[in-house]
Amino acid sequence: MMKMKFSKIVLPATLALTLGVTAAASAAPQSNPNGPYIEDNQNISLSSYMSNADLAKKLQNLEASSNGKMKLEIAGYSNQSPDGYKTESEKGEPIYVAKFGDNDPNKKRILITAQIHGNEQIGAEAAIDVIQKLSSNGKEVEEILEEVSIWIMPRINPEGADNLYEGKWYPTRYTHQTWLPENIGLPADTLAPWYYNSDGSERAQNNDGRVVYGIPGYDQNRDYNPNLDFRVENQDLSEVTSFLNDRTTNNSNFGGFYVTAEARTVTSVFKDFQPDVYVDVHHRGFNTVSDEDNRSVPVQFAAAVADPYTDPFTGEQYEVDEDVLTLAKQVNALSALTLQKGNSHFGAVQKYPDVNLPGTALGAFALNDASIMLIEIKGQSQTLGQKQAGMLKETVTQPLMAVFKGLADGSIHDVDTAVYDEIPESSNRISDPTTRD
Numbered sequence: 001m002m003k004m005k006f007s008k009i010v011l012p013a014t015l016a017l018t019l020g021v022t023a024a025a026s027a028a029p030q031s032n033p034n035g036p037y038i039e040d041n042q043n044i045s046l047s048s049y050m051s052n053a054d055l056a057k058k059l060q061n062l063e064a065s066s067n068g069k070m071k072l073e074i075a076g077y078s079n080q081s082p083d084g085y086k087t088e089s090e091k092g093e094p095i096y097v098a099k100f101g102d103n104d105p106n107k108k109r110i111l112i113t114a115q116i117h118g119n120e121q122i123g124a125e126a127a128i129d130v131i132q133k134l135s136s137n138g139k140e141v142e143e144i145l146e147e148v149s150i151w152i153m154p155r156i157n158p159e160g161a162d163n164l165y166e167g168k169w170y171p172t173r174y175t176h177q178t179w180l181p182e183n184i185g186l187p188a189d190t191l192a193p194w195y196y197n198s199d200g201s202e203r204a205q206n207n208d209g210r211v212v213y214g215i216p217g218y219d220q221n222r223d224y225n226p227n228l229d230f231r232v233e234n235q236d237l238s239e240v241t242s243f244l245n246d247r248t249t250n251n252s253n254f255g256g257f258y259v260t261a262e263a264r265t266v267t268s269v270f271k272d273f274q275p276d277v278y279v280d281v282h283h284r285g286f287n288t289v290s291d292e293d294n295r296s297v298p299v300q301f302a303a304a305v306a307d308p309y310t311d312p313f314t315g316e317q318y319e320v321d322e323d324v325l326t327l328a329k330q331v332n333a334l335s336a337l338t339l340q341k342g343n344s345h346f347g348a349v350q351k352y353p354d355v356n357l358p359g360t361a362l363g364a365f366a367l368n369d370a371s372i373m374l375i376e377i378k379g380q381s382q383t384l385g386q387k388q389a390g391m392l393k394e395t396v397t398q399p400l401m402a403v404f405k406g407l408a409d410g411s412i413h414d415v416d417t418a419v420y421d422e423i424p425e426s427s428n429r430i431s432d433p434t435t436r437d
């Protein structure tokens, strides 16, 4: 059905019921063995784990079977970005982009990234599912790709995704990279960006807390900057040094430093493509909808993650334009509507908590004219394993296919933004029984 009319859509009862419930109360930590969190003695199944080699093979096969619809490219490497920036590790992992259509400005353009945090595996699997759908034949896909170019980067943190601990796969949030300020012209004792994980530690699979796998790295999703051209090597180095050595500036209120080749690579793709819509797929914790509605929330969405921003180095001002925010709300609203199926838990969506994070990919790109959607699937690889993976992937693929169609026939612009405003706020978090924080 290509000509859906959203102007007549009323808010589904399952969403409306919970309006006004903004209780921020945290539910009690899970106290039964069937709760969402993995207990000490539970083994989680990570059997469908996809190594970087597996992923490459899968993508190559999909390209071959796509009848020319998909072009697979290596956008950069985890140790080397297209602008020549190199990190210390010798062996870099390729960062793939699957391209359906080109960057023709006359087409609608949407960029999707997943697994910016290496331990967020289902995002990459959902991205592969979307690639698979777009590679197949059929009228639906044909009509979409006539109007819309879609670029998908299923795993933008390949090193964290394929991390090993004691010889076994142990995916981590962080990239692999050591803070070596002298390599970028800064004094050796310059403090690292605040999102550096110096000991290489990660939450554990059970109640024992953390593991130290010992490879330092960064939270790539704080390394972006609203000034997409910010490069330490092009800055006044003494200014950068003072900025880093001062905790009142070296924090999440400011953009990141583009010290990872991964963030630079993704940004180069963004600049080349200039998408109308940018979607980043993540994982998060567990919530129920409200005190009255105990359905487990499969997914949270957000159309905004960054306040107006003034670049501390250039003084330049960035803000999300009104029409950009409107389309973002329409994309998120359509996604939420797509998941409403009776009273099933598919529809138990919430809005991600209000944040201001200019150093995230979503924040930096929203401040550069992309309408964004944050998708946060419940659970981490370590806490949920492959439990419910099939259902959770659908909470990504179904909204995305609907957004593609809405962009193709223009019906996305008829979606009422009030639907987004009325998505229940994040609440009723089920706190983690472990001490990991």
Ligand SMILES: [Zn+2]
Pocket (backbone or CB within 6 Å): 116, 117, 120, 281, 282, 283
């Ligand atoms: Zn994440």
